[in-house]
Amino acid sequence: MSTWRLLLADDQAMVRTGFRMMLAPQRDMAVVGEAADGLQAVQLAVDLKPDLVLMDIRMPNLNGLGATEQILNRCPATKVLVLTTFDLDEYVIRALNVGASGFLLKDASAHELLAAVRAVCGGDAVVAPSATKRLLDRMLPIVIGDGASRLAAAGLSERECEVLSLIGRGLSNPEIADELVLAESTVKSHVHALLAKTRSRDRVQLVILAIESGLVTRES
Structure with missing residues (x-):
């Protein structure tokens, strides 16, 4: 160990x-x-x-x-x-x-x-x-960033946007799989695609992108 x-x-x-x-x-x-x-x-x-x-x-x-x-x-x-x-x-x-x-x-x-x-x-x-x-x-009242433009440039699919939104809410891969009724391996594939398309270093930067682009709100 x-x-x-x-x-x-x-x-x-x-x-x-x-x-x-x-x-x-x-x-x-x-x-x-x-x-x-x-x-x-x-x-x-x-x-x-x-x-x-x-x-x-x-x-x-x-x-x-x-x-x-x-x-x-x-x-x-x-x-x-x-x-x-x-x-x-x-x-x-x-x-x-x-x-x-x-x-x-x-x-x-x-x-x-x-x-x-x-x-x-x-x-x-x-x-x-x-x-x-x-x-x-x-x-949310003070965040300044180019999240919306980055998201548009990334060309994400509807499903990838859904996964990104759930990542932004702090859900783990198993929780996202349950929420979207997907296999966990499929969620992992979507996460890898999101990292590549948005040029994000890791999951944390995906959370930031979800916040800055408006995919995550107080209500969600």
């Missing part, structure tokens, strides 16, 4: 302790370092080369957004999972755009956190459905 090497970045010692208590006992996880600010997070990431950084947004010296960008530029094999609160959701899309592999709200359960860490370390992206709804409430 592989052991994923994790770096915790949060300026609150009690938060880091809580995460360590959840993560360290797992047989497939090892907490290799803790950072109390963004600059320290970047330096430790460069020194330790962790598989994953759990990144807070609001930190002194360098915030999580800047730290995420620097880490991913200097350590391309390292992934970043952003942890946020409702009040800071306006930073999340920017963090995802610079390469973070997903985000969770800080009040996520231990089960959700462990599942997210394993998913990201395994090469997937994580967008918590509850966080997606909150993000929409904050971002």
